[in-house]
Amino acid sequence: MSNDLHGLLAPYALDALDADERATFEAHLDQCETCQAELPGLVETLSRVGEAESATPPPALRASVLAAVSTTTQQRPVVSLDSRRRLRRSLPQLVAAAAVVAAMVGGGFAVIEHDNVSDMRADQERVTAIISAADATTTSGNVSTGGTLRVISSKSHSAAVVSGSSLKELPGDKVYQLWTMHHGIPKDAGLLGTKDGMVYVPKLGDAVAVAVTVEPQGGSKEPTGEPVAVTDLAT
Amino acid sequence: MSEQTLASVTSIGDLEAPPAPDAGALLQRTALGDEAAFAALYDTLSPSVFGMAKRVIRNPARAEEVTQEVFLQVWQTAPRFDPSKGSAKSWVLTLAHRRAVDAVRHDQSATNRDLAYDWSPGIDHDEVVETVTVRLEHEQVKKCLSGLTELQREAITLAYYQGYTYAEVAQALDANPATVKTRMRDGLIRLRDCLGVES
Ligand SMILES: [Zn+2]
Numbered sequence: 182m183s184n185d186l187h188g189l190l191a192p193y194a195l196d197a198l199d200a201d202e203r204a205t206f207e208a209h210l211d212q213c214e215t216c217q218a219e220l221p222g223l224v225e226t227l228s229r230v231g232e233a234e235s236a237t238p239p240p241a242l243r244a245s246v247l248a249a250v251s252t253t254t255q256q257r258p259v260v261s262l263d264s265r266r267r268l269r270r271s272l273p274q275l276v277a278a279a280a281v282v283a284a285m286v287g288g289g290f291a292v293i294e295h296d297n298v299s300d301m302r303a304d305q306e307r308v309t310a311i312i313s314a315a316d317a318t319t320t321s322g323n324v325s326t327g328g329t330l331r332v333i334s335s336k337s338h339s340a341a342v343v344s345g346s347s348l349k350e351l352p353g354d355k356v357y358q359l360w361t362m363h364h365g366i367p368k369d370a371g372l373l374g375t376k377d378g379m380v381y382v383p384k385l386g387d388a389v390a391v392a393v394t395v396e397p398q399g400g401s402k403e404p405t406g407e408p409v410a411v412t413d414l415a416t
Numbered sequence: 417m418s419e420q421t422l423a424s425v426t427s428i429g430d431l432e433a434p435p436a437p438d439a440g441a442l443l444q445r446t447a448l449g450d451e452a453a454f455a456a457l458y459d460t461l462s463p464s465v466f467g468m469a470k471r472v473i474r475n476p477a478r479a480e481e482v483t484q485e486v487f488l489q490v491w492q493t494a495p496r497f498d499p500s501k502g503s504a505k506s507w508v509l510t511l512a513h514r515r516a517v518d519a520v521r522h523d524q525s526a527t528n529r530d531l532a533y534d535w536s537p538g539i540d541h542d543e544v545v546e547t548v549t550v551r552l553e554h555e556q557v558k559k560c561l562s563g564l565t566e567l568q569r570e571a572i573t574l575a576y577y578q579g580y581t582y583a584e585v586a587q588a589l590d591a592n593p594a595t596v597k598t599r600m601r602d603g604l605i606r607l608r609d610c611l612g613v614e615s
Contacts, residue, residue, distance in 0.1 A: 188594070191601035192582040196517040197575035199583070221502040222615040226608040228464075228506035230576060231513060233557040235550040236467035238483055243462070246484050247455055250491045255449060258495040319449045329452050346445050347452040 190216050194223040257317070308381055311335050311342045318415035324348060324393065328377075330410040332391055341382040341414070343370070343391055350376040351395060358396040360404060361388035362411070372400050390414055443504040447494040454494075458487055461505060463550075465512040472516040472577060473523075482519050486512045517579035560610035568603030571596050 186209040192198050193206045210216050311317060311333055321331040328348035334341035343359055351357065352375075359380050360367035364387070371380040373393065382391070392408040394401075439460050445453030465486050469479040490508055497507055561569055570589055574580040582600060586593040608615060 188597045188601070191604050192575070192597055194604065195572065195575040195582075195600060196514050197580060197582045197585065197600065199581050202581075217501075219615075221506075222608050222613055223604050224502050224510055225506045225613045226604060226611055227513070227576060228503075228509035229553065229611050229613065230557050230607075231468035231509045232464045232505075233550065233554040234467040234471040235463040235547070235553075236470055237463050238466035238480060242466075242480050242483060243455075243458060246458060246462075246487045247451070249484065249488055250454060251451060253488060253491060255447075255495055256492050258447075321449065321451075329450060331449055333448070344445075344448055344450070346448075346450045347456075 187213065187216060190219060191223065194220060194227060307340070307383070308342050308379070311338055311340055311381070320412055320415050322410055322412035324410040326395075326409050330391070330393060330412050332412050332414060334385065334414050339385045341385055341391070342379060343373075343382060344377075344379040345373045345393065345410075346377050348373075348376050348378075354398045355395050356398050356400060357393050357409075358400045358404070360392045360394065360408075361385060362390040362392055363387050364389070367392060367404050369400065369402065385414070388414060439504040439508070440499065443490075443494055443497055443507075446491065447497065454491055457490070457504075461508050462487070464505070464509060468509065468512060469516040469519075472513070472579060473519055475523075478519060478523070479516075482512070482515050486515055489515075513576070520579035556611065560607050563610055564603045564606055565599070567591065567595075568599045568606065571599045572603045572607070575600065 186206060189198060189202060189206040189209070193203065193210070198206060210220070316337050317333055317335045319331060319333050321329055324330055324345065326349050329346050330343065331346065332341055332343050345357060348357065356375055357373035357378065359370040359373055359382070361370045361382060362368075368388075370382045370391065372378075373380055390411055390413045392404070392412075393410040394404040394406045394408050396405060439457060442453045442457040442460065446457055462483060466479055466483045469482045469486075470476055473479045473482065486508070489511055497504065501507070502510075561573065564572070567589070571582070571585050574585045574588060575582065580588065582596045583593050585591075586596045589596070591599075605615075
């Protein structure tokens, strides 16, 4: 019986099963390490076959897809043991892009350089906790010099993950610095780095918004320039 | 916020944009709700998705619908993408092929599908092959398919390009379904090795 099910791997990869067999095989696949190990190579092979048919879609389709996406919510990550492993695997690149992650040390904020793997892992766990929190809310805004600032915050954690993407790369002596805004008063929330980066904000307190300024390398105690982005936190 | 302005805010406008990240990095950023990354992901993968869907469905308008559905699904499910199960590109192409096949099966019943259709890859599709890279890829796939046995090739192409189930393939080729399953597997492994895909 189980040998018969292994035999459905190739038809499954080709989408050559009817709906019932597909469901049967997927249940088998969940349990079968042999099939799990072989499937990615077949899938990759067939994606090469598909790619070989490339044809540019009409430009209007792009606008239509992007418009649809801007009003569509995303599924939450699945927080099973497996997906925690998955997030742990996928987050290092994002975190590494930031190179620095703000963390609470003693009474104030400090910027920690992560050459220590266990520190890195601890931050990923905290980031994962925010992203996957039941009350996680995402807000976003444009960065005036280019790119997007996105804030995923959780009220229950009173914490947020802030990421800048498609940001203009700064010269080496400048850095994007993040601030939490408390009724008009900015508080240092860490450095995003010289281009795309992510910051974990462990204590939001009464913050109502976050802002980004461009500061000299190492950051400033108070903002020295106009913000390039201000994004309200979800209320 | 301070009243001062900082010269560097305006001067960074002169810097060039960093090189485009790969599909995997774009999908990770898409998973965090980054619409700009998603737009770049669309630009990278939409020709593959649309071209493949058009080949399978053979109706450009329907292929556009499927392409839109696929990218909407990519956006919605990006947080659940599992990089341990394959590349971002193959994940998207897999979603796309599944939807294209479902569309074909929905639109056409098995009995009115044109069994006489010339399924050999590329022969009447070369005009849509646009760039040098795609043309090379197209030629390589064609070459590798021609290296399969006839039954392997027919089983794979009827399933992949026409959305046949293995049972339908067996009927169309007057072959034993068990044999068809085996030939699909043998053929895919040979194709994988010919294309230099890691097993
Ligand atoms: Zn198996």
